[in-house]
Amino acid sequence: xxxxxxxxSARSSVSSSESKSDEQKLIESAxxxxxxxxxxxxxxxxxxxxxxVYGLVNSFDMTEDLVQETFVKAFEKIKTFKTxxxxxxxxxxxxxxxxxxxxxxxEKKESLDKLTEVGFNPQTVELGALDKLLxxxxxxxxxxxxxxxxxxxxxxxxxxxxxxxDYAEIASYLKIPPGTVDSRxxxxxxxxxxxVKDLL
Amino acid sequence: xxxxxxxDRLSAYFDNxxxxxxxxxxxQHIEGxxxxxxxxxxxxxxxxxFSNKTELSGNDYWETSAQKIESALEPSPKAEIVEIVKPKxxxxxxxxTGVAASLALVALFTLEEKKQHDDFIPDTISNEVQDIxxxxxxxxxxxxxxxxxVEVTTAPVENEIESDDENETVTNNETIxxxxxxxxxxxPTPQPVQKTKKRIVLNSASKEQTPTPAKEKxxxxxxxxxxxxxxxxxxxxxxxxxxxxxxxxIRGGRSSAVExxxxxxxxxxxxxxxxxxxxxxxxxxxxSSLVPDSEENYHNVxxxxxxxxxxxxITKNSELNYWRxxxxxxxxxxxxxxxxxxxxxxxIRKDASKKKxxxxxxxxxxxxxxxxxxxxxxxxxxxxxxxxKQAIGYLTKYADSLTENYSSNALYYxxxxxxxxxxxESRENK
Numbered sequence: 001x002x003x004x005x006x007x008x009s010a011r012s013s014v015s016s017s018e019s020k021s022d023e024q025k026l027i028e029s030a031x032x033x034x035x036x037x038x039x040x041x042x043x044x045x046x047x048x049x050x051x052x053v054y055g056l057v058n059s060f061d062m063t064e065d066l067v068q069e070t071f072v073k074a075f076e077k078i079k080t081f082k083t084x085x086x087x088x089x090x091x092x093x094x095x096x097x098x099x100x101x102x103x104x105x106x107e108k109k110e111s112l113d114k115l116t117e118v119g120f121n122p123q124t125v126e127l128g129a130l131d132k133l134l135x136x137x138x139x140x141x142x143x144x145x146x147x148x149x150x151x152x153x154x155x156x157x158x159x160x161x162x163x164x165x166d167y168a169e170i171a172s173y174l175k176i177p178p179g180t181v182d183s184r185x186x187x188x189x190x191x192x193x194x195x196v197k198d199l200l
Numbered sequence: 201x202x203x204x205x206x207x208d209r210l211s212a213y214f215d216n217x218x219x220x221x222x223x224x225x226x227x228q229h230i231e232g233x234x235x236x237x238x239x240x241x242x243x244x245x246x247x248x249x250f251s252n253k254t255e256l257s258g259n260d261y262w263e264t265s266a267q268k269i270e271s272a273l274e275p276s277p278k279a280e281i282v283e284i285v286k287p288k289x290x291x292x293x294x295x296x297t298g299v300a301a302s303l304a305l306v307a308l309f310t311l312e313e314k315k316q317h318d319d320f321i322p323d324t325i326s327n328e329v330q331d332i333x334x335x336x337x338x339x340x341x342x343x344x345x346x347x348x349x350v351e352v353t354t355a356p357v358e359n360e361i362e363s364d365d366e367n368e369t370v371t372n373n374e375t376i377x378x379x380x381x382x383x384x385x386x387x388p389t390p391q392p393v394q395k396t397k398k399r400i401v402l403n404s405a406s407k408e409q410t411p412t413p414a415k416e417k418x419x420x421x422x423x424x425x426x427x428x429x430x431x432x433x434x435x436x437x438x439x440x441x442x443x444x445x446x447x448x449x450i451r452g453g454r455s456s457a458v459e460x461x462x463x464x465x466x467x468x469x470x471x472x473x474x475x476x477x478x479x480x481x482x483x484x485x486x487x488s489s490l491v492p493d494s495e496e497n498y499h500n501v502x503x504x505x506x507x508x509x510x511x512x513x514i515t516k517n518s519e520l521n522y523w524r525x526x527x528x529x530x531x532x533x534x535x536x537x538x539x540x541x542x543x544x545x546x547x548i549r550k551d552a553s554k555k556k557x558x559x560x561x562x563x564x565x566x567x568x569x570x571x572x573x574x575x576x577x578x579x580x581x582x583x584x585x586x587x588x589k590q591a592i593g594y595l596t597k598y599a600d601s602l603t604e605n606y607s608s609n610a611l612y613y614x615x616x617x618x619x620x621x622x623x624x625e626s627r628e629n630k
Binding site: 035038039042043046047050051064067068071072075132133134135136138139142143146157160161162166167178182183185186189192193196199200 | 208209210211212215217242243245246247249250251253254255256257258261262263265266268269270272273
């Protein structure tokens with residue numbers, strides 16, 4: 001139920017350079033096996049998807065892999081996609097599932113102090129390969145601030161801020177109470193506010 | 201302390217996630233609290249900043265990335281669609297054999313008096329139609345119904361001689377029950393027959409997804425005899441039922457025969473029909489190889505060059521007639537399903553474990569396919585774009601109705617249709 005709500009809201013917030021009917025035509029064509037049409041869909045949505053996935057996994061290489069994996073999966077399952085719906089929420093769901101599987105695996109490897117807010121210091125964060133995709137110093141600061149967030153705050157913030165999911169949806173997806181979503185989001189915002197106060 | 205309480209709720213307030221009462225209370229506090237107002241504005245700025253100012257740049261990178269993803273895509277899904285699911289006819293021949301054997305036993309006792317009715321087929325054939333295809337169902341009169349019923353009661357023996365006729369008589373007998381009911385005053389056992397039929401119609405879908413050779417042949421035979429619209433149910437009845445069901449059908453016919461008093465006139469009418477039915481049988485023998493009697497053969501018929509069809513003496517009109525009748529029959533069949541059943545198509549994809557849903561969906565999907573087949577051939581024969589649209593429409597419904605296997609099949613048929621059409625067009629151009 002909550003997922004549907006999220007999909008509805010995401011559907012309405014789809015921002016694509018082409019109109020929906022164009023997207024629908026591309027989807028239908030891709031469903032008939034047209035790789036060129038699917039290539040256009042990739043170009044329409046990959047930037048937004050990349051930003052979302054990077055926000056979750058906080059690694060350029062992993063994001064590249066996950067985005068590629070997402071589109072490959074989407075093409076394999078394109079026939080099951082219901083025409084008439086927006087394409088982005090669907091691939092975002094695929095990407096999110098893959099990203100969280102990865103995060104759960106990575107969390108187990110990381111030491112506990114990385115999962116807490118102790119040591120939140122955006123200035124020490126290295127963006128690595130992402131640096132070349134950020135043409136502005138302020139943008140780099142914003143990404144550094146996001147990257148510096150502990151994973152439990154970062155995921156909640158990204159899902160809310162980038163994908164406009166509501167608390168209930170985030171809660172059901174992360175299997176945490178809505179109240180915890182509220183407190184984590186509140187804390188994430190406080191930390192980001194402190195990090196980029198001069199940009200406001 | 202109170203201020204901290206509201207401050208903790210500012211984030212949820214900003215996201216409009218508080219309950220109405222709580223929202224109103226927090227709002228009331230904010231209106232009178234400068235610190236909270238400032239923080240709320242900051243939340244708004246943070247939201248906008250991260251939403252709008254975090255877009256990525258670097259166009260070259262995205263193009264390269266897209267190309268990389270494209271190269272990682274699997275080959276087109278179309279390429280995988282080659283295999284056709286073959287019909288599951290396992291066990292059907294055994295059932296048919298059982299029915300035929302039981303009828304043959306009955307036949308032994310009544311053989312002598314049946315000779316004159318040997319080739320009985322309802323007299324509904326117009327003189328214009330000389331080949332394989334039967335007259336319209338509307339041409340069947342109440343009298344012919346009655347006569348057929350008599351035929352069934354007295355001559356189930358024919359089966360021993362010709363199994364085709366056996367099938368015709370039994371199926372006709374059963375289908376006749378429904379129209380005859382209102383006209384015949386005292387029919388002793390109409391209910392059991394009716395019930396049996398209903399049950400069989402439902403069950404028929406659950407066990408079989410594709411026409412078996414036996415079923416398809418019977419369907420065609422019935423079609424030839426100007427069978428009624430709900431032919432599939434009748435065929436299913438014959439195929440599915442055990443000896444008991446067959447007996448019920450025959451008893452039903454016998455009981456209605458009691459209603460008929462003028463036996464002499466019936467005998468005369470029958471003798472006139474014998475010659476006609478023989479003519480039709482010979483025409484049918486010529487053309488039977490063209491009738492799709494199984495999924496496999498259907499495929500062959502689809503790919504049979506037009507020349508070979510004309511060589512076998514089937515006219516274009518009669519072929520058109522056949523396929524149009526098929527469309528009509530199956531559209532009627534669709535009506536048998538309630539709206540509720542059609543709705544089963546959606547849940548079936550999610551929960552295929554529900555047997556009831558599955559059987560209904562399977563049957564509806566199969567019927568869609570039958571209608572597609574009809575339109576498919578009509579479109580090929582007439583080169584009519586409207587018919588083509590109809591064919592593709594029903595093909596889409598068929599593809600949507602069930603699992604991926606079926607979708608694959610549907611796409612395969614579509615491909616086949618396009619190829620066939622191109623062939624025909626190129627031939628016509630020449």
